[in-house]
Amino acid sequence: MKLWGGRFTKPTDKLVEEYTASIEFDKKMWKEDISGSLAHVKMLGRCGIIGEDEAATIAEGLKKVAARIDAGDVEWSISNEDVHMNVEKMLLEEVGPVGGKLHTGRSRNDQVTTDMHLYLRARVIEIVDLAVKVQEALIEQAKVNLDTILPGYTHLQRAQPVLFAHHLMAYASMMQRDIERLQDSWKRINVLPLGAGALAGTTFPIDRHFVAEQLKFDGVYINSMDAVSDRDYIVEFLANASLLIAHLSRLSEEFILWMSNEFNFVELDDAFCTGSSIMPQKKNPDVAELVRGKTGRVYGNLIGMLTVIKGLPLAYNKDMQEDKEGMFDTVYTLHGALSLFAGMISTMKVKKDNMRKAVQEDFSNATDLADYLVNKGMPFRQAHEVVGKTVLYCIEQNKFLLDLSLEEYKQFSELFEEDIYVALDPQQVVNARDCFGGTASNRVAEQIAIAEELLKANHTWVDAHIEKIQLDLL
Ligand code: ARG
Numbered sequence: 001m002k003l004w005g006g007r008f009t010k011p012t013d014k015l016v017e018e019y020t021a022s023i024e025f026d027k028k029m030w031k032e033d034i035s036g037s038l039a040h041v042k043m044l045g046r047c048g049i050i051g052e053d054e055a056a057t058i059a060e061g062l063k064k065v066a067a068r069i070d071a072g073d074v075e076w077s078i079s080n081e082d083v084h085m086n087v088e089k090m091l092l093e094e095v096g097p098v099g100g101k102l103h104t105g106r107s108r109n110d111q112v113t114t115d116m117h118l119y120l121r122a123r124v125i126e127i128v129d130l131a132v133k134v135q136e137a138l139i140e141q142a143k144v145n146l147d148t149i150l151p152g153y154t155h156l157q158r159a160q161p162v163l164f165a166h167h168l169m170a171y172a173s174m175m176q177r178d179i180e181r182l183q184d185s186w187k188r189i190n191v192l193p194l195g196a197g198a199l200a201g202t203t204f205p206i207d208r209h210f211v212a213e214q215l216k217f218d219g220v221y222i223n224s225m226d227a228v229s230d231r232d233y234i235v236e237f238l239a240n241a242s243l244l245i246a247h248l249s250r251l252s253e254e255f256i257l258w259m260s261n262e263f264n265f266v267e268l269d270d271a272f273c274t275g276s277s278i279m280p281q282k283k284n285p286d287v288a289e290l291v292r293g294k295t296g297r298v299y300g301n302l303i304g305m306l307t308v309i310k311g312l313p314l315a316y317n318k319d320m321q322e323d324k325e326g327m328f329d330t331v332y333t334l335h336g337a338l339s340l341f342a343g344m345i346s347t348m349k350v351k352k353d354n355m356r357k358a359v360q361e362d363f364s365n366a367t368d369l370a371d372y373l374v375n376k377g378m379p380f381r382q383a384h385e386v387v388g389k390t391v392l393y394c395i396e397q398n399k400f401l402l403d404l405s406l407e408e409y410k411q412f413s414e415l416f417e418e419d420i421y422v423a424l425d426p427q428q429v430v431n432a433r434d435c436f437g438g439t440a441s442n443r444v445a446e447q448i449a450i451a452e453e454l455l456k457a458n459h460t461w462v463d464a465h466i467e468k469i470q471l472d473l474l
Contacts, residue, residue, distance in 0.1 A: 003088060003089070018078060021082065023076050023080065023082050025328060026082050026324055027076050027086070028119075028328060029083055029115040029116070029119050030083055030087060031474070032114075032119045034062050034069075035118060036111060036114045036215065037062055037087070037091075038214075038473040039211045039214035041055050041059055041102055043207050043211050044104055047206060047207050057095050057098055058091065058095060058101065058102050061099055062087075062102075064094045065090040065091055074086075074090060082108070082112070084112065084115075088103065105195075105197065106194065106195075107198035109196070109197070109199065109316040110195065110227060113227070113231075117192070117193065117233070118215065120233065120327065121189045123331045124186055124237065125186075125462060125469070126335070127244075127331070127338065128465075129462045131178055131182070133338070133339075134341045135176065135451070136455060137343075138168045138172040138175070139172055139451055139455065141346065141350070142169050142444070142448055143448060144350075145350055145352070146441050146445065147163075147352075148350060149359050149426050149430055150163075150167070150265060150356075151355075151358050152167070152364070152439075158358075160429070160433075161426045161429050166447075169448065171251050173451075174247040175247065176451070179458055188233050190216075190217055190218045191233075192212040192219070193221050193227035194208065194211055194215075195211060195224075195227075196227035197228075199228050201224045214473065215471065216468060216469050225314050225315045229315040229317075229320070235305050235309070238327065238330055241298050241330045241333075248291050248338075251288075252285075252288035252289065263358075265351055265354055265355050266348050266351060267351065268349075269344070271347065272343065272348075273285055273286065273287070274286045291337045291340070291341070297330075301330045302330075305323060305326055308323065359426045360400070360426065362400070364429075365401055365402075365426065366391055368429045369383075369420070370383040370386075371432075372420060372423045373386060373413060373416075376415040378413070378415060386413050387412075389412055390412045401424055402424050402425075406420070
């Protein structure tokens with residue numbers, strides 16, 4: 001017998017049952033479901049909507065159900081459709097008909113989204129924690145590479161030399177924004193929908209604020225129709241996740257390039273690479289490639305969710321059941337990617353000499369030659385032209401800028417003097433970029449110090465929020 005069977009004269013078609021059931025994936029939220037029910041039933045008893053003794057019996061029953069599920073001692077059934085009705089059926093087995101009072105003043109519509117709010121708020125904390133670990137790994141690598149110079153690229157053409165630490169810290173900044181976005185979204189996740197009923201509220205004298213307190217929510221949805229139909233918090237999470245993995249995907253691409261023979265700038269640790277079944281020499285950056293590849297499903301989950309809510313009239317529609325798998329999948333995908341990235345970054349071998357050699361065999365100091373002339377009074381546009389001609393001459397002569405004699409330089413401008421060779425040295429070129437946010441080693445050290453302060457704040461946020469959501473219901 002279905003929990004909603006009263007109005008029906010025929011059993012549900014088997015295919016319909018399978019098609020409409022969500023138990024296969026929403027059973028993941030059984031703990032959240034039971035916590036929500038415990039808070040709800042406590043409130044029902046307190047408000048005199050059901051007897052205090054009945055509330056206590058139901059609460060005991062729910063705890064027994066939780067223990068059974070925890071022990072793996074239950075069979076989830078498709079005919080009970082979803083986690084909510086499976087749990088309720090189990091409760092009825094434990095306590096008998098009084099268990100039927102649990103659903104007073106509540107609907108699965110406010111129940112399901114309450115479960116998801118509870119679920120997601122915990123996952124977001126975990127994801128922030130993992131992102132902080134990636135940030136930490138980036139900062140640690142940056143610290144030991146404050147003297148490592150490599151070409152910086154634009155258009156994937158060598159542009160200007162930069163510190164490897166500077167390059168890595170760019171990703172630490174991206175991670176910081178990702179973390180801040182997730183932290184900011186948290187206040188919109190930590191809001192209680194329960195008490196909205198099916199859509200319009202309930203006729204029973206419930207106390208939603210008491211339930212919010214029990215479940216450690218910071219607020220209560222102020223409109224019942226919005227409460228049951230809002231999936232913005234999931235879209236927001238999926239969007240934040242998309243940007244986060246976009247950043248990991250860009251870094252993946254750099255690792256893949258840098259590990260190629262053509263660049264030969266880093267070697268990812270054996271533990272983070274795999275081999276080929278046919279080519280014995282191969283060591284492939286599979287983790288980086290897979291993170292780059294999995295970016296597709298994370299974006300897909302975002303577009304999927306946005307499309308589900310597009311044009312959906314208020315309030316609950318069964319379409320909304322499609323909100324879960326994408327969210328679970330994105331949580332799972334981020335967990336994997338972030339956990340692996342922290343290890344991959346901290347164990348990678350940086351080939352400092354190869355990076356340095358690359359900088360010596362290019363024209364990435366050409367801007368500095370122009371700046372040299374500007375410092376001697378030449379307008380920048382004219383200096384640009386002079387250096388362009390000098391570079392062209394070098395290419396024809398098969399030389400680099402540091403190979404030219406002072407006589408050769410003088411052909412292009414009388415302003416060139418012996419000190420030109422110091423100005424063109426890669427170390428000098430890097431350290432000359434001594435503006436806030438620039439690649440000069442003191443400026444990168446400054447960035448690292450700022451990032452370390454943020455790191456501390458991120459740790460504090462994680463600890464405080466883990467603490468904040470501890471429930472003493474179960
Ligand atoms: N399994 C459903 C979901 O995930 C629960 C809510 C069902 N509500 C309803 N009116 N059928 O959305």
